[in-house]
Amino acid sequence: MKALALALFLAGQAWAHGVSGIDTANFNAQVRPQDDIYLAVNGKWLDTHEIPASESWDGAFKELRDLSEARSRSLIETASAKKDAVGNERKTGDLYASFMDEGAAEKLGLKPIETDLQAVTMLSSRVELARLLGGWQSGNVKLPIGLYVNIDAKNATAYLPELYQSGLAMPDRDYYLGKDARFVKMREAYQSYLARLFHQAGYAQPDKRAKRAMALETKLAQLQRSRVENRDPQKTYNKMTPAQLAKLAPKVDWRGFFTAAGMAEVGEFNVAQPEYVAGVAKLLQKEPLLNWQDYLIAHILDGYAPYLNKAMVDARFDFYGKALSGTPEQRPRWKRGVQLVESSLGEALGQLYVAKHFPPENKLKMQELVGNLMQAYRQSIDGLSWMGPQTKQAAQLKLSKYMLKIGYPEHWRDYAGLEIKADDLVGNVKRANRFDYQWQLSHLGKPVDRTEWGMTPQTVNAYYNPSQNEIVFPAAILQPPFFNAEADDAANYGGIGAVIGHEISHGFDDQGSQYDADGNLRDWWTAEDKARFHELASKLVAQYEAYEPLPGKHINGKLTLGENIADNVGLQIAYKAYQLSLADKPAPVIDGMSGDQRFFYGFAQVWRGKMRDEALLQRLVSDPHSPEAFRAIGATSNSDAFQRAFAVKPGDKMYKPEEGRIRIW
Incomplete structure (x- = not known):
């Protein structure tokens, strides 16, 4: 515990570089x-830093996540060691203890999931x-149709159950359908992984079973909409009765x-992708029952593998981690134990985290x-040249109703x-999933609770x-390099200020701008x-699609459009806010x-990363955020203030003529 405490202390000191808040050592x-x-x-950091062997990436965000994770570990282990702990403290300690007991998991083998397999x-x-x-x-198994309780996009005061496309273990349908050799390689690795699961679980003909499961999963992928199509909230809103x-x-x-599913009395549902649900209905009738059984057994083994014996844990890591x-x-x-506590008892852990690591002055x-x-x-x-007075009035109304x-x-x-x-890991996982699902169901028929959070404080x-027209900033992000209470304001506005501006602007990006001041999906534009x-947005699409982070793989400008708008606008707004903070006084050198x-x-x-x-x-195919380097250069290249601050001139690589700079909000 002393070593951990020292590590936390050093992590907290890592950004104590003086009043500038800028880490010039990098x-x-x-x-x-x-x-x-x-x-x-x-x-310098990019040239010399090695990604830890147990991680797929590293950087400024990751360093803060590591710090939050270490703090959470300390809180959890303290709770676990307390003989007299009660309530949330007891639950977090016991859940963590059940995960850390590798001997029990080894002894039980596949016994905890036998009833599911049967x-x-x-x-x-x-x-x-x-x-x-x-x-x-409510389980831990990927299913072809997902169901959860959401806010009704066109009635932000009510909840509405939603059916949505699901059922793929790999990150995106491109991994099943794409012709790129990298995707072909992943398909081979995934099918081998499924065969390994079947073999270790004692099933006959593991290769044939894996092939059948993979074939059915591929058929699901063929039915699914692309991530770009799913960004359109109008197309994903299709309210239906059970009869429809x-x-x-x-x-x-x-x-x-x-x-x-516990929704026998519900009279309306949103079907996010109707053609997908219709396609799955046909597969449920046409595909041999044996194929569905192999598919489901594969997903049971895959879903619970992290909580079983070492052979299953290693098989899963070899695919998801290595391949x-x-x-x-x-x-x-x-x-991994902290991650389980976070996903199962997030706010219980968050309450402990805030009490120790979030001083009131940070909030002020x-x-x-x-x-x-x-x-x-x-x-x-007010200063937009491309927007008329009627739309400006509606935009100002929406901004005035933001909840912080x-x-x-x-x-x-x-x-x-x-x-x-403390001695029932898989049972804990199942009960936690069921508890969370029942919590979702408890919202049905009640007014929307606007006090709820979608992230934990330690995130x-x-x-x-958009449905609640709110911006949310958990405690754990309010630390250096994003926010340093001891630093000059310039770095804070460039760091956390741009993050705040980013989130504010999501209410006015290509998706968020389709929701009105009260959170309803409604057209309020001329x-x-x-x-x-x-x-203007199409110009931003073209700018980012010109970037090529991997050979032959460009950024998907349409998939990342909302986040790219937010990055560009967030930076512009943060700079204006920084100027306001100076109150006409010159900034110090x-x-x-x-x-x-x-x-x-x-x-x-703040975008430092590898x-x-x-x-x-995976990120280029499935993530709506551009890779870190392009988040930094993409937004700054459109900034008039950046061009002035560094006297950027023709011939410089980041120079953009004034008429070529994309300014949206």
């Missing part, structure tokens, strides 16, 4: 910011299959499905930052009904929720303004850097 003096702001700020083996009809798919919605669903996807026992992500070594067991400083950013956004809307959440929830989740046993991230907005230069250095340093090629391929 600078590459051979690269001018006028040519590449990202390499200029992070080049349930599939004993399936004798399509009716039973439909009921099993409904009843297992039965007409769309006939010959499926939907009554049995929803009864088993799919390029990671040489398994993460330490304690890290954040509120001041957000206030300046909101003022800058209001001014930005900082640090942690007002009300914590109650885990009193969740049973956790290093932030988000905008036709002319919408056309001008899409014209610190360590030879002007205030504006420190602002952009602060922005570039990623293994296999993990980068």
